[in-house]
Amino acid sequence: MRKFLIIPLLVIQTILYAADNYPRNEAIDIRHYLFKLEINDSTNQIAGETTVTVLFKKSISDFELDLTNINAQGQGMKVIEILLDQQVVKFTHQNDRLKIILPNPLKEGDEKKFIIKYSGIPQDGLVISKNKFGDRTFFGDNWPNRAHHWLPTIDHPYDKATCEFIVTAPAHYTVIATGEKLEESVIGKNTKLTHWKTSVVLPTKVMVMGAARFAIEYEGKVNGISVEAWVYPQNRLEGFSDYAIAAKCLEFFSKTIAPYPYEKLANVQSTTRYGGMENAGNIFYYENSVTGKNTIEGLVAHEVAHQWFGNSASENDWHHVWLSEGLSTYSTQLYLENAYGSKKLMEEMEKDRKQVINYFLKSPAPIVNTSITDITKVLNTNSYQKGSWILHMLRHEIGDENFFNGLRTYYKQYQLSNAMTDDFRKVMEAAAGKDLKGFFDQWIFRSGQPKLEVSWTYDQKRKQTRVTVEQKQADLFTFPLEVEVTNKLGNVKVDKIDISGRKQEFLIHGNEQTSGIRLDPAIWLLFEGTVKQTSK
Ligand SMILES: [Zn+2]
The missing domain is CATH 1.10.390.10 (Neutral Protease Domain 2)
Incomplete structure (x- = not known):
């Protein structure tokens, strides 16, 4: 997703399950959701009937789904009845968790369909409002875990499922939803039924319907x-x-x-x-x-x-959402580079680099920041622009061929599934044929970036430029730094030097007097720095 540049005032919402201690249930696997929904023009009340197909991986006597309870303002969902094999089953519904109590324990390998009938006014997740032209509209807006305000689900990306929506609405609405359209019929007086279905497994964050003109x-x-x-x-x-x-x-x-x-x-x-x-x-x-x-x-x-990145190959934990946002942000840069050339890429990366450095000043945290407990806060400059920058540096580190092969292999391996940062690292290591643990540790799991103070002087006698590089930030980084040296004849050459220490000195040979040096001329390094000429 992309945030607005100016973030609108959001409705403050209570997130029950702080990131990312979601109560995963390894005993079940949701295979399919059939969401039947009735929407109308006179109230914001929706009537729902969800058939959840559950595969049991262990013998258990109950399991839970996420579904928002009714709050003091009367918004939320009330469960009317749950059926299994045409029999009513017991349930409890509190703290936004719907516990289904099985009449008999189900065994490993059993697959069962549970029909959940419910109704209510969505607190969130399904936005029912007037659009900017005054037309009434309904739009699902589930990210990150707002599906359960209107759909009983395992509302976390780790459990993916196929889904279908059968929406009954006043006939003047056109309904779009996930998948392909199987039916659109006017049924009865002024009522339209629209049926969409996908055969591709998805996380709930991207399963939606919309109804509008x-x-x-x-x-x-x-x-x-x-x-x-x-x-x-x-x-x-x-x-x-x-x-x-x-x-x-x-x-x-x-x-x-x-x-x-x-x-x-x-x-x-x-x-x-x-x-x-x-x-x-x-x-x-x-x-x-x-x-x-x-x-x-x-x-x-x-x-x-x-x-591809986020919907099909999804993060397995909200703290690793850079695998969605960083990959999509850098993929956009790759698209723009392909469409408009490498100069465009450099301009964009330079813009993002400034943003990352400014963000660090107010929020000095690593990309994978496990101290975040409100999962909406994982949407930040680190996940987007810094994640993108790390991929850009990785590309430079391992070369285009290995980088693009690695991206394709990562997708191939984790499509329709979930991954963590370590999974991504291992795929890229295999593609590059080298250990990248140090690279990922310093850029993803540690905060900040190099802050360099560089000075240089030209030694006429020895015909060399002496360059001193000092890392001023607290923790040292290891990285290659490209230095562009221009001599008094206007000739330019670029040298690559390896930085890892607090203060290092390098000698760059050149027969003519050096007139200036520039750091990272091709924009491949996330850093900030100053350069000055000294007399000796
Ligand atoms: Zn995004």
Whole structure:
């Protein structure tokens, strides 16, 4: 997802399960969710019936799902009945946990369907509101764990499942949801039923439906995948124009990483609280992403990249969300580099480097920051721009061929599944044929970056430039530093020096007097630094 540059005031919400101590249940595996939902125009009350297919991996007598209880304001879900094999089963529902008590213990290997009937007004997760044109709309907005405000689920990315939505709505709505459309019928008076289903396993954070008045453009297919724009009718032409860039993004990532994992690529104007939300196969963008001025190429590229990184290969723990956000941010840079050349990449990386250094001043924490307990706080400059920067340095460290092979192997190995930083490291080590533990330790698990004070002087007699590099930050880093030396004739050469100590001196030979030096001319190092010439 992409945050807004100016973060809007968010509704403060209570996160029951602080990151990332989610109570995982290794005894069950959710295989499929069938979400039947009824929405209406007179109230914000929804009626739900979810059929959860559960595979039992151990013999147990009860299990729990996440589902928000009704709060003091009357918002939340009330469970009416739960059925197993047409029999009513007992349950308890408190502290946003729905405990289903099995009439008989189920054994390892049993697969059962539980039908949960419920209703209520969503506290969050399904945003029911008027859009900017005053039309009533419904948009799922689940990230990170807001699905359980309207859908009974294991609301954590570790347990992925396939899903389908059968939505009954007043007939003037058009309904989009995850997967492919199996049915759209007017049933009865002024009621429409729409059925969408995916056969690809997903985390709940990207399973959604949306209902609104839409203008829809089917833009054509890229490698057999339908690319679509779903926008408010009042924004029809501007929206079709702004979202058309998605086809180019899809083409680039399919070629660079792997075939696209989902049934369609719909780009949807919506009321999401984020700049863009990468819902699988139907990305929801914020309303004002549509301007008709084609200024959202980076945003679209980021959300399309998430279809591989985050949706299919997902973090296994919220503290490792940089595997979604850092990879999608750097994938966007790769897309822009491919489209506009290496100068564009350098400009973008330089911009992000400033942002990372500024962020460090107010929040000196590592990328994987296990002290974060409010999981919405994992969305920060470290996960996005710093994560992207680490990938950029890794690419320089191991070379383009190894880097891109590593990315493809990582995706191949963890698609439709979950990974931790160590899993990613091991794949990249195998691709590079070298140990990268030190690299990952210093850049991902430790905070900060080098702060360098560099001085130089030219020794006329020995015909060499003496360069002194001092690391001023507390903990020392080990890294290659490229130094560009310009002589008085205007000739330029770049030397690479290996830095690991507190203060090191290097001699660079040159027959002509040096007129200046520049650090990291090609923008490959995350650092800050000053350079000065000394008399000797
Ligand atoms: Zn993102």
